[in-house]
Amino acid sequence: MTDVDVIVVGAGGGGLTAALAAHDAGASVVVLEKAEHAGGNTALSTGSVPGAGTRFQAAAGIDDSAARLATDLLAQSGSHDADDLARLLAAGSAGLVEWLIDTHGVDLRLITDYKHVGHSVPRLHAPPSRKGRDLVADLLGAVRATDTEVLVHTPVAALLYDEGRVTGVRVSGPRSGTYEITSHAVVLAGNGFAANRALLREWAPAIAGFEYFGAHGSTGESLQWALDLGARLGNPTAYQGYAAVAYPHGSITSWTTVEMGGVLVNGAGRRFGDESRGYSGYADAVLGTPGPWHVVFDTKIRDYVASHEEEFAELVAMGGARECASVEELATFCGVSPSALSTTLASAATVASGDDKDEWGRTDWGFGPLHAPYVAVRSVPGLFHTQGGLLVDGHARPTTDTGPIPGLYAVGGVATGISGHTGGAGYSSGNGLLAALGLGHLAGTHAGSLLR
Incomplete structure (x- = not known):
């Protein structure tokens, strides 16, 4: 007997999207956020989500496709540890944007006045304000409309692991207290490690001297939990x-x-x-x-x-x-x-x-x-966020040398980014949200489907 079907750790764009997808798949969900409010790096972004081949592009006379997006992304980034993930996210990008708008009322509009970095045609879909905090507000409202709890001031301290699979989390904080929640699946959506100088010096020393302007919660502990279970790190020096x-x-x-x-x-x-x-x-x-x-x-x-x-x-x-x-x-x-x-x-x-x-x-x-x-x-x-993270499969599950870790998923900055093997030049506009929301959709859908 478990307390909830799916636990989502982190209430940024990736975590909130994962919660929506898991609910749509029939799962009960709880979202745990260590900060005082939801948002993470998504709230600090322009809220721009690439979608290739959407009906909004078609209405604007823009000829685009998933293949074209994948080609653009890889042309900008060069080959890296997650080439297949870039193609997978490109393939799902139009469906992701239309699902957010049509099913959950997220207000995204196609930006037609510019293409922005790394894109050969206009394909970024953003809130009218072009502010990530408005995207977060829409996602949070949609999650709450499903009666899913989003608990802030609720830091996760560890994963629960039993008989070869992740079975839940341990919460421990001054306001939340200490307790355990069991589940069929845990989605790690706590972003990367750019706010952790020790991890920057260990994994990406070239950028340890940059001033950091991203979310303070990007401290990388969830990556370490998965690495302790045998997960692998990809593109660690990209940012x-x-x-x-x-x-x-x-x-x-x-x-x-x-x-x-x-x-x-x-x-x-x-x-x-x-x-x-x-x-x-x-x-x-x-x-x-x-x-x-x-x-x-x-x-x-x-x-x-x-x-x-x-x-x-x-x-x-x-x-x-x-x-x-x-x-x-x-x-x-x-x-x-x-x-x-x-x-x-x-x-x-x-x-x-x-x-x-x-x-x-x-x-x-x-x-x-x-x-x-x-x-x-x-x-x-x-520095806004790291692009290195856990190597994941097509369902957003962190992988070891022998396969995926049962019961565990990683999205957004926790997962390997699609912006190149090293450095910052491979980043195309919207890559962070494409990975966060795209992997969130994949993770939540798969985690929820396991219950059928």
């Missing part, structure tokens, strides 16, 4: 970084500002690479050149992005995007030489006009050359 976190505000400087023609300059007032590598891939380039760093664009780009992205509009309203009438005023704000910055912007304008080749190899300049008045955001590079 999702962000090249331009607004300083000191702490919110991301929308990368759309760069895609529309903006540039990043260093403490010498010069560009230092091809910004079109993407916000994650460019983070190490930023860290490798002297600061302070600034994202420079113009008022046309500012107004366009602010009209489409609520978080960026809030950054502008807070004074985080400084308007400057001239290059001289811009240089003063950035603390750099006016002549150096003038040379940088003139060179960028020349290549953006198609009159020359960019020395860094950039070819996509969005709206074209920048024009005064200019806008600048002071920024710093940061």
